[in-house]
Amino acid sequence: MTAEVFNPHILGFFCHWCCYAAADAAGVSRYQYPPNVRVIRVMCTGRIDVRFILEAFGCGADGVFTGG
């Protein structure tokens, strides 16, 4: 094991109606989770073009999270 901790850079695509709402609700309830996800709000996960995901990985994302 190395001393360096893997600190992934994750891009999230959250559906406005469900996952984004759930992420807001997590905040209202003060649930705590690691600060590694950056969120792009979309009106539906159906909006996510495969190109978006490929672009994210191409730009160095360690992971892509789609929530909907």
Place this chain on the structure above:
Amino acid sequence: MPIVDLYNERLSISRAPHIDYVQAIPSSYYIDPKACLRINYETCNLCAQTCTAQAIDFNQKPRKLNLDIGAVVLAPGFGRIDQSVLEKYGYGRFLNVVTSMEFERLTCASGPTEGHIVRLSDKKPLKKIAFLQCVGSRDETCGNGYCSTVCCMYAIKEASVAKEHNPDLDIALFFMDVRTQGKGFDASRERAEDKYGLRVIRARIPRVDQVDGQLALTWTTDDGKSHSELFDMVVLSEGLNAPEDAKAIAEIAGIELNHYGFCKTSVDSPLVASRNGIYVAGAFQGPKDIPESVTQASGVAAMASELLSEVRNTRTVTVSYPEEDKALASEKPRIGIFVCHCGSNIAGVVDVNAVRDYAGTLPGVVFCKDTLYSCSQDALKDIANKIKENRLNRVVIAACSPRTHEPLFQETLKSIGLNPALIEMANIRDQCSWVHSQEPKAATEKAKDVVRMAVAKAGLLEPLEQTTVDVSPTALVIGGGAAGMTAALSIADQGFECVLVERSDQLGGNLRRLVWTMDGEKASKVLDDLIKRVDGHPRIQVMLQAQVEAVSGYVGNFTSSIVKAGQTVVVDHGVIILATGGQEYSPKSYQYGKNNRVVTQLELEANLAKGKGILKNVKNVVMIQCVGSRGEDMSHCSRLCCTQAIKNALKLKEIKPNLRIYCLYRDMRTYGFSEDLFREARKKGVIFIRYEPDRRPQVIEQDRKIKVRVFDRLLKDEIDISACLVVLSVGIAPGGNEALAKIIKTPLTPEGFFLEAHVKLQPVELASEGIYLCGLAHGPKCLDESIAQAKAAAAKAAIPLAKGKAAVAPIISRVDRDACIGCGICESLCPFNAIRLFKVNKRRKAETITASCKGCGICASHCPTLAISMGGFTDEAIMAQIHAFAGEKCA
């Protein structure tokens, strides 16, 4: 000068000029006239001198206003239980005996102890808490013979909050009956008992003693055993009284009060006071929870709207907006960013100043500022001024969630002539400071990233056209029972057309089977009156033996296919009210259906209505509660069966006073004023025997005779009661809602009832706009509650009808006709049928049906030629966000 803080139940101090709590509306300070030195002694005057806005004027005097009004709504809420009642339990003598209201403040993060639960005697943490229920309720000695309805559930809630704050707490709750009959309440209570290990003890504590600084409780359980235990704190679950000024209100309004001092109403008109044009909502009508209060509030709005429908829109003020500055919008982006502290909600974790300074360095940003509360009125004004001063044409608000606050900021943009689509929000509260409260550095970094991504998108935002569509001024009401008829009548009386669809061959639903209402009136009178008014109403079209087969469209413009006698009728309408009812649960056990001496409560009523034949040679009657309900076959409590059983037991006693009646129950849930009936039944000799769910009673047939076997907790043995008649209190099952739920694409609860948009705050709305809910379709409830809820649904449904126009969110898809190759993938994928293909010069092209599009973007993500663009969510904008996410890695 310090004064006691009444909002915090006297547990902290405040000052004469104060604001009760941060979210108070209106959010402005007021001066307590009783404590103010200037008002009482003409000294001080410090506040008036220091207020830079010169907002304090001591020359103001009370004024008498004469208003011309058409209807009055009484909603004064409830009063507090008298101090003398609390003193019986040591309140006032022992510091660690607190009321539930005080405990609520102790558990509140913005309360006097910042949410830390401490003993009031020494402010030290504590270990053991006891909740005593029915303090000032179900207690004739203090004049309150009724049940306050809400205390059982709020005690469970307070205990849960306390356990969440401190998992080591040992909490015992002392109930007579556990009355958590609200929708979903039993499930939450069971979860809480399970998750937090709350101890539920069935006993009424007569008094509280203090022993060596601790509080001693002694009680007897129904198995005859005595117990005693020491606690650190005792919480008195105080009931709801009639408002202190109820008598004065009654005199001024000229209305009658009931024998407990609440507003007098009847089962068939639960929202109407005893004087024409005066309506009542909330706890003044009787103790009730938030959902029922909110429902009644909407219900009285319908009543007032019915009364005043002729003068609707005669005194309205139209908001006007300046013309849009299209030239400014088309200029190169000049982005302004406002970073919100949200008090300490964001600034307590995220370094707001660092985020603001960072934002200032981002490309396109020409202005940045931090604000204390961006959404406050003064901050909105300031934002508007800063936008104008700096000629900003793109705005980023780094604050909370766009789901809740974007409309507010869009309104600000509109008010100064900017297109509302030119704003982007960066969520640095709900999805940052609140969820990373222990990692301020990482949270600040995340906030910077989120702001960078928002700025990248903001630079590519384009003005969007806000379109409106006309509303079909008709309501479709599905279900012709008490709720459906009441809703239809209200809609029609408010001046709109209504189509009432009923699947059976006659109106009435379950009300047809009811013989007496809870207040002893004939149910047929209520039924006949409703049917007569529906049939005679020029604006109601009744369709019997009809069923809704398909619904398409959206709020304001629904189109439904209704099948009647093999024929399909198409109806255009603006809103839908679901009043599909429920059904009597049909039991599979207790010899039901096998022996004709075993009947349901409704069957008993029907038999009694025919005459006393059913009671011939009957000496003993056994009633069994919770048949089918509360975990037998259905998980929910059916809410009305306890009162229904008592009502019928009293009727039996009235017909045949010598009849022996046994009622086998789990918890008698005769909430509210029905408690009077429960007491009367006990006085008249009805015998109540409690059973546990793991030892349900058995109905045994032997030698053509029936006996009911039940475990007697006091005798610790099973006893057999010979029964000439067994009456089963069967619950309310959902009315087969699956098919309709699929048609209107709406979720059901696990129990099979329709799910409302918000349990407390939107109890009659569905998540889909334009669809409303009432009656048993929402969940089991009594007739008066169904009627109030039907009125509420009618009030909500009338809003789009009265507006006449519905706004279409501008986030819809747009097809670039030149790029479109007419492949039709979009049309086939669209879940809302919002894209159609048509021919232009013999070539197929796709086109968005603006009013049907929900903006999901499935079409855009699948278009092979990238011909479809989404308002506010363009490919370019999302790509820019992705690149901004990557930062320098993707330069």
